[in-house]
Amino acid sequence: AQSVTQLGSHVSVSEGALVxxxxxxxxxxxxxxxxxxxxxxxxxxxxxKYTSAATLVKGINxxxxxxxxxxxxxxxxxxxxxxxxxxxxxxxxxxxxANFGNEKLTFGTGTRLTIIP
Amino acid sequence: GAVVSQHPxxxxxxxxxxxxxxxxxxxxxxxxxxxxxxxxxxxLMLMATSxxxxxxxYEQGVEKDKFxxxxxxxxLSTLTVTSAHPEDSSFYICxxxxxxxxxGPGTRLTxx
Numbered sequence: 001a002q003s004v005t006q007l008g009s010h011v012s013v014s015e016g017a018l019v020x021x022x023x024x025x026x027x028x029x030x031x032x033x034x035x036x037x038x039x040x041x042x043x044x045x046x047x048x049k050y051t052s053a054a055t056l057v058k059g060i061n062x063x064x065x066x067x068x069x070x071x072x073x074x075x076x077x078x079x080x081x082x083x084x085x086x087x088x089x090x091x092x093x094x095x096x097x098a099n100f101g102n103e104k105l106t107f108g109t110g111t112r113l114t115i116i117p
Numbered sequence: 118g119a120v121v122s123q124h125p126x127x128x129x130x131x132x133x134x135x136x137x138x139x140x141x142x143x144x145x146x147x148x149x150x151x152x153x154x155x156x157x158x159x160x161l162m163l164m165a166t167s168x169x170x171x172x173x174x175y176e177q178g179v180e181k182d183k184f185x186x187x188x189x190x191x192x193l194s195t196l197t198v199t200s201a202h203p204e205d206s207s208f209y210i211c212x213x214x215x216x217x218x219x220x221g222p223g224t225r226l227t228x229x
Contacts, residue, residue: 042222105151
């Protein structure tokens with residue numbers, strides 16, 4: 001069984017400030033972890049993914065996340081927020097596989113990020 | 118890169134009618150596709166796994182007779198919502214196995 005918990009359904013940060021979106025996971029097997037962004041009425045865009053290689057993962061748009069097994073966390077960060085970062089962010093987990101790992105994804109409840117001008 | 122498309126992007130139908138949503142892998146073969154639904158302001162929930170040439174696997178609580186899935190080719194899976202009701206109004210999104218992270222753009226279904 002696997003699950004993810006996203007702490008904070010809404011996060012507001014000022015433009016230029018640090019963005020920190022929290023995600024904790026639970027998995028009975030080694031996990032693959034993903035962060036997605038969703039803009040209104042659009043599908044999901046993959047920001048980054050952890051697939052058991054480097055624990056610090058860099059993604060698109062300046063985002064990065066660090067896999068911490070001891071804390072069962074995969075928090076998403078960005079040093080300096082931009083207005084275009086305002087969106088819904090989802091953390092997701094799937095069981096690690098020998099193939100691409102895009103098995104059944106279990107999503108967190110999402111965090112809406114608001115950027116204050 | 119790999120792209121997954123969906124058609125239509127939105128649809129409005131009357132209660133009791135059926136609606137078909139297509140999910141296509143544009144430049145790769147997808148033997149397995151996944152269908153998710155997302156209610157307003159909520160997360161995505163996996164509905165079913167679509168397998169090319171065989172029956173779909175449904176998640177617990179998803180009515181297989183209501184949400185018919187057909188995966189007739191390596192690039193196309195369809196989801197048909199039969200006898201749609203207002204409570205079926207949702208955002209339906211597909212993804213393809215073998216293309217990690219690639220989701221379709223979604224289909225918004227509104228049942229009047």
